[in-house]
Amino acid sequence: MASAFCSRLARSHGVSPRGTATEATHWLLIEDPSPWSTDAVEDAAWGPSVHEAIAGWTDTMPDLRVQLIRRGLQRWDDPGRIRCIAVRAGPRPVVREWSLGAYGDLPALRVPEALRGSGPALEAGPLVLTCVNGRRDACCAKWGRPVAQAVADAAPEAAWQTSHLGGHRFAPTALVLPDGTHYGWLRPADMADLVGAHRDGHLHDLDRVRGAVHQPRPVQAACLSLRQRRGATALPAVRGVGLDETDEGWAVRVRAEGEPRTAHVWQEQEGTPFPHSCGSREAKPQRAWRVRWTADEAAGP
The missing domain is CATH 3.40.30.10 (Glutaredoxin)
Incomplete structure (x- = not known):
């Protein structure tokens, strides 16, 4: 495990790059x-x-x-x-x-x-x-x-x-x-x-x-969730406009093609821990973003 390339390990573990910039x-x-x-x-x-x-x-x-x-x-x-x-x-x-x-x-x-x-x-x-x-x-x-x-x-x-x-x-x-x-x-x-x-x-x-x-990572995750749902690739099509902490995570306010949207965003541990760096022997858990849109959008991944 320690000699494996971390990038290949991450892909084999199904890690999502969303919200990791x-x-x-x-x-x-x-x-x-x-x-x-x-x-x-x-x-x-x-x-x-x-x-x-x-x-x-x-x-x-x-x-x-x-x-x-x-x-x-x-x-x-x-x-x-x-x-x-x-x-x-x-x-x-x-x-x-x-x-x-x-x-x-x-x-x-x-x-x-x-x-x-x-x-x-x-x-x-x-x-x-x-x-x-x-x-x-x-x-x-x-x-x-x-x-x-x-x-x-x-x-x-x-x-x-x-x-x-x-x-x-x-x-x-x-x-x-x-x-x-x-x-x-x-x-x-x-x-x-x-x-x-x-x-x-x-x-x-x-x-x-x-x-x-x-953008903060919770906003990154919400914006990408909506872009992927709509296939929106134009740079100005989706932008984060606000972020508030909640008991469960964050409430993210987004404008999508001029219309306001709100998402509830949190992280969950998923999958089997693995080394996040080449040569490392330390297996770390992977935390994935979860995004749930309010009633004005269908539930997001």
Whole structure:
């Protein structure tokens, strides 16, 4: 069991990816094509002042997540320059870009202020970040790299490899920014269609969507439940508008094509415990989301 790939184990145990996206509205993407360690950001050789600046930004903006990105190992997007991209994910995105001469220039950036502003998304279209960090989990390298290459073949300007995104049991996993859709169990053959769908304002294959990173996981689960029930792939078709804790879980308020809906959402343990990481001997239980819609919708799965 310990030597098995966690992604295959999860699929064999019937795990659902619904409602498992990483929760972070704000993202800072820093180009670094060097080999990445298990803790890629923390171990990056950028110097103390850079790490102090990042710590200050994350203290100011707790939902800021920092990722390393690269076109490929030892491949710079623009040799001699460092790409840095800040994104506020969601239906009203903000995208800011900088081209730096050295990592020592990072502390001068006003990242929280930039992300709290307003402005258009990148005209170039979606960014697709595929996790390939094999030092963190073997599944991400084994299955993530072919997916990353497929994105690069289909849309080179959209394709970035990235450090750990979370949820390697769903590898290969990828994040689309700025809309914030987190996918799992992707296939190389999916990627051209996935990029095309997001360029057209749609999701690709709802069964592989983990959720939207700018939403809490109970909201992710409710929104995906309704999307799957209706076959609604348009990005603005379903959106979470409210979340309240209840004795049993959460009450989630959703707007579906302009109409209000309410779902009761909770988690239950299901199936046989299994290791959630490659090489781990610790079998962990799997908790699945349950969604029940109020009388204005039929009961959901």
